[in-house]
Amino acid sequence: MDLSFNAKERAFQDEVRDFIAKNLTDEMKRATALTPSVFSDPDIGMAWQRALNARGWGAPGWPVEHGGPDWTPAQRWIFETESARAGVPNVNVMGVKMVGPVIIGFGSPEQKNFYLPRILSGEDYWCQGYSEPGSGSDLASLKTRAVRDGDDYIINGTKIWTTHAHHANRMFALVRTSDGPRQQDGISFVLIDMKTSGITTRPILTIGGDHEVNQVFFDDVRVPVANRVGDEGKGWTYGKYLLEFERGSGIASAKLREGLKAISELALSDLTGRAIDSPDIATRISEVEVDIDALEMTELRVLSALQTGQNPGAVSSILKLRNSEIRQAVTRLGADVIGHDALAVEPMRPLYKLNHEPAMPEEMLTVVPEYLNGRAYTIFGGTSEIQRDIIAKMMLGI
Amino acid sequence: MDLNLSDEQRLLRESAERFVAESYDANHRRKMANDPLGYSPAVWKQFAELGWLALPIAEEFGGLGGGAVETGILMEAFGRGLVSEPYVATVVLGAALVDMCGSTAQKQARLPRIADGSLKLAFAHSERAARFDLSKVATAAHKTAQGWRLAGHKIAVLDGHAADEIIVSANIHDPQGPSGRIGLFLVPARTPSLTISDYPRLGGGRACNIELSEVHLPEDALLGDGHDALPAIEAAIDRAMAALGAEAVGIMQTLLDTTLEYTKIRKQFGRPLSANQVIRHRLADMAMQVDEARSIALRAALKIDAEPVERARAASGAKAKIGRCARFIGEQAIQLHGGMGVTEELEVGAYFKRLVAFDTLFGGSAHHYRRHAELGRTAISA
Numbered sequence: 031m032d033l034s035f036n037a038k039e040r041a042f043q044d045e046v047r048d049f050i051a052k053n054l055t056d057e058m059k060r061a062t063a064l065t066p067s068v069f070s071d072p073d074i075g076m077a078w079q080r081a082l083n084a085r086g087w088g089a090p091g092w093p094v095e096h097g098g099p100d101w102t103p104a105q106r107w108i109f110e111t112e113s114a115r116a117g118v119p120n121v122n123v124m125g126v127k128m129v130g131p132v133i134i135g136f137g138s139p140e141q142k143n144f145y146l147p148r149i150l151s152g153e154d155y156w157c158q159g160y161s162e163p164g165s166g167s168d169l170a171s172l173k174t175r176a177v178r179d180g181d182d183y184i185i186n187g188t189k190i191w192t193t194h195a196h197h198a199n200r201m202f203a204l205v206r207t208s209d210g211p212r213q214q215d216g217i218s219f220v221l222i223d224m225k226t227s228g229i230t231t232r233p234i235l236t237i238g239g240d241h242e243v244n245q246v247f248f249d250d251v252r253v254p255v256a257n258r259v260g261d262e263g264k265g266w267t268y269g270k271y272l273l274e275f276e277r278g279s280g281i282a283s284a285k286l287r288e289g290l291k292a293i294s295e296l297a298l299s300d301l302t303g304r305a306i307d308s309p310d311i312a313t314r315i316s317e318v319e320v321d322i323d324a325l326e327m328t329e330l331r332v333l334s335a336l337q338t339g340q341n342p343g344a345v346s347s348i349l350k351l352r353n354s355e356i357r358q359a360v361t362r363l364g365a366d367v368i369g370h371d372a373l374a375v376e377p378m379r380p381l382y383k384l385n386h387e388p389a390m391p392e393e394m395l396t397v398v399p400e401y402l403n404g405r406a407y408t409i410f411g412g413t414s415e416i417q418r419d420i421i422a423k424m425m426l427g428i
Numbered sequence: 429m430d431l432n433l434s435d436e437q438r439l440l441r442e443s444a445e446r447f448v449a450e451s452y453d454a455n456h457r458r459k460m461a462n463d464p465l466g467y468s469p470a471v472w473k474q475f476a477e478l479g480w481l482a483l484p485i486a487e488e489f490g491g492l493g494g495g496a497v498e499t500g501i502l503m504e505a506f507g508r509g510l511v512s513e514p515y516v517a518t519v520v521l522g523a524a525l526v527d528m529c530g531s532t533a534q535k536q537a538r539l540p541r542i543a544d545g546s547l548k549l550a551f552a553h554s555e556r557a558a559r560f561d562l563s564k565v566a567t568a569a570h571k572t573a574q575g576w577r578l579a580g581h582k583i584a585v586l587d588g589h590a591a592d593e594i595i596v597s598a599n600i601h602d603p604q605g606p607s608g609r610i611g612l613f614l615v616p617a618r619t620p621s622l623t624i625s626d627y628p629r630l631g632g633g634r635a636c637n638i639e640l641s642e643v644h645l646p647e648d649a650l651l652g653d654g655h656d657a658l659p660a661i662e663a664a665i666d667r668a669m670a671a672l673g674a675e676a677v678g679i680m681q682t683l684l685d686t687t688l689e690y691t692k693i694r695k696q697f698g699r700p701l702s703a704n705q706v707i708r709h710r711l712a713d714m715a716m717q718v719d720e721a722r723s724i725a726l727r728a729a730l731k732i733d734a735e736p737v738e739r740a741r742a743a744s745g746a747k748a749k750i751g752r753c754a755r756f757i758g759e760q761a762i763q764l765h766g767g768m769g770v771t772e773e774l775e776v777g778a779y780f781k782r783l784v785a786f787d788t789l790f791g792g793s794a795h796h797y798r799r800h801a802e803l804g805r806t807a808i809s810a
Contacts, residue, residue: 031437
C-alpha cells in the first residue's frame with residue numbers, strides 16, 4: 031500500500047499544473063471564487079471547456095474513440111485534485127458527464143457523430159429534464175407525455191429544477207411514451223432542441239439569491255422520433271445509468287478541502303476577529319477536516335479497486351452522501367466563522383461583476399449564499415434518504 | 429498510489445481472520461473474562477509461532493519488518509474476536525519504545541525475545557493528575573551513586589500484570605544533566621517496592637495501577653542515553669492509537685453484522701425489524717460509519733512514519749473520528765437489539781464495552797479533535 035504517486039503520475043501532475051497555469055486566467059479564477067451556485071456561468075465555464083478540449087482533455091471519462099484522453103483512475107484523481115486546488119471554473123456537467131455517456135452507451139451512430147463533438151467543443155450547452163413538480167424522489171412517476179405523430183413526438187408537460195435551462199440550447203429528458211404495468215415502463219429518453227416552439231422557461235430563484243434552476247413548460251412541442259436515444263420505453267434504464275454517473279463521479283474531497291481552506295483562512299484573518307481563537311470554531315474546523323480525510327481515503331480505496339478492475343459497488347452512494355453532508359458542514363461553518371457579516375445580503379448577481387462597494391469584504395460574499403444554496407446538496411441527484419435506501423438495499427441486502 | 433492489499437497482506441488477513449474464527453469463540457471469550465490472567469499463554473505461544481509477535485520488529489532483531497498497515501490488518505481481525513492478549517502493550521507500545529529509544533545492547537536484549545514470545549512488556553506512563561496530557565509526569569527519577577531511584581504513581585497501565593518488564597516514564601532529576609527531561613526506565617516486574625494492583629479492564633483484558641516507592645535501579649535501567657523521551661512517547665502512543673483504531677474497526681464490523689442479522693430475524697408487528705425504514709436507515713448510517721472509520725484508520729497507519737506533526741494529526745484525527753463512530757455504532761447496536769442488548773446474555777455488550785474502552789484510552793474524541801486543532805495551528809504558524 032502506498033499513498034504516493036509514481037514517477038509517471040508525478041510527471042502527469044506537472045503536466046496538469048502547467049496546463050492550468052497557462053490557461054486559467056485571473057478573471058476565470060475570480061469569477062469561480064465568487065460564484066455561490068453549483069456551476070459557473072456559461073461564459074466562464076465554456077471558456078474553460080474550450081481550453082480543456084484544445085488540449086484533448088475535454089471529456090476525461092469518455093472512451094478514446096470519442097475523444098477521451100484514456101486516463102487511468104489515478105490520472106483522473108490527479109486532474110480533479112489539481113483542478114480543485116487551482117480553483118478552475120465548474121463546467122456544467124450535463125453535457126460531458128451526463129448526456130455524453132448515455133449517447134456513447136445507447137445512441138445511434140448518427141447521434142454520436144452529431145452530438146458528441148458539439149459537447150466536447152462546448153458548442154452545445156445541455157440541461158437535464160428529469161424532475162417534475164409531482165415527481166421528485168419518485169422520479170418514475172413522471173407525467174410529461176410524448177405522443178407519436180408520424181415522424182415526431184408531440185410533448186406536453188413540465189420539468190422542474192432544470193439547471194441552466196435559461197442558458198441551454200439542448201435538453202435531454204425522460205418522457206412518458208406509454209403506460210406500462212410498472213411506472214418505470216413506457217419512459218423514453220429524448221433529446222430536445224430548446225429553440226423548438228412551445229417551450230417556455232420560468233426562472234426559480236434559490237434561497238441564496240441565485241438564478242441557477244428553472245421550470246420548463248412543454249406545450250405541443252414537436253420533437254423528431256430520430257431524437258430518441260435507444261429503444262422506446264427503455265428510457266428508465268438509460269436514465270438510471272446516468273444517475274450512477276451523477277453520483278459516482280467519485281472525486282469530491284479535493285474541492286471540499288479547498289472550501290475548508292478558504293473558511294480556515296477567514297477564521298485566521300483579522301476580518302473575522304480571528305474566529306479560530308475560539309476553541310469551538312478551531313475544533314469544528316478539525317472535525318470537518320478529518321471527515322474530508324476519511325472521504326478522501328474512501329475515494330482512493332475506490333480508485334485503487336477500479337485500477338485493478340474491481341467493482342466498488344454501492345460505495346458510490348456512500349460517497350454522494352458523505353460529500354453532500356460534509357459540503358453542508360463546510361458551508362455551515364463558514365457562515366458561523368464570518369460572524370456579524372453573515373447578516374448582510376448582497377442581492378446583485380453575478381458577484382464578480384458588482385458595480386458597487388459591497389457591505390462586507392469580497393472574500394465573504396459567497397459564504398452565506400453557499401450555505402443557503404448548499405442545502406440542495408442533500409436533495410439533488412437522489413436525496414440523502416434515497417441514498418440510505420440504496421445503501422440498505424445494495425450494501426446490506428435489506 | 430495503490431491501496432489494494434499486497435499478496436502478503438492478504439495472506440496475513442486471511443490467516444488472522446481464520447485464527448479468530450476458529451479459536452476465538454464466545455466460550456473462549458467468556459473463559460478469559462473470568463480468568464485472573466485475562467489472556468491465554470497458549471494463545472500467546474501460537475501468536476509467536478504464527479510470526480505475529482515478530483511482525484513490526486526490524487529484521488536485524490529477529491522480526492519481520494512489517495509496518496503499521498500490517499499491524500492494522502492483524503488488529504482488525506483481533507477486534508472481530510475481541511482478542512484479549514497483551515499485544516498492544518508488548519508488540520506495539522513496548523517494542524516501539526525500545527526500538528526508538530534503546531541502545532543497541534538494550535534492543536538486542538529485548539526485541540528478539542518479544543519476537544519469539546519470551547518477553548512481555550508494558551508501558552506505565554499515565555498519571556491521575558495528568559489526565560491525557562502526555563508531557564505531564566510527576567513520577568521522579570533521581571540520579572544516585574549506584575544508578576536511579578524512582579518514586580511515583582502510575583495508572584491505567586495496559587496489561588501491566590502480564591509484563592516481565594515495565595517501561596516507566598519519570599522526570600529525570602540529575603544535578604549533572606539538563607532538567608525538564610522525561611526518561612524511560614526498564615523496571616523488572618518483580619522489583620521490590622513496586623506494587624502492582626491489577627483489575628479487569630472494561631471490554632476484556634486487564635490493566636493495573638502501579639506504585640513505585642523508592643525503587644532502586646541500576647544505571648543501565650535508563651532506556652537510551654537520557655535524551656528527553658517525550659517525542660518517542662508521543663510517537664509510540666500514536667502508533668498504539670492507529671493499531672487500536674484498526675481493532676475498533678473490526679469490532680464495529682462485527683457489531684454491524686450481528687445487528688443486521690438480528691434485525692432480519694426478529695419479527696414485530698408481523699414483519700422483520702429490517703422492513704422498517706427507520707431501522708434500514710439506521711443500519712445504513714452504521715455501515716457508512718464503519719466504512720469511514722476503516723478509511724481514517726488506514727490513513728493513520730499510512731502516515732505513521734511521516735514527520736511528527738503530520739503523523740500526530742493523522743493519529744489524533746483518526747482516534748477522534750473512530751471514537752465517535754464507535755460510540756454511535758456501539759450504542760445503536762444495543763438499541764436495535766432491544767432489551768436483550770442490555771444483558772450479558774448476548775455478546776453485543778462485550779463488544780460495546782471494548783469500544784467504550786477504546787474511546788477512553790489515551791483520551792476521548794473531544795481531546796483528540798482539540799489536539800488535532802492545536803497541531804494544525806502549529807503547522808500553519810511554522
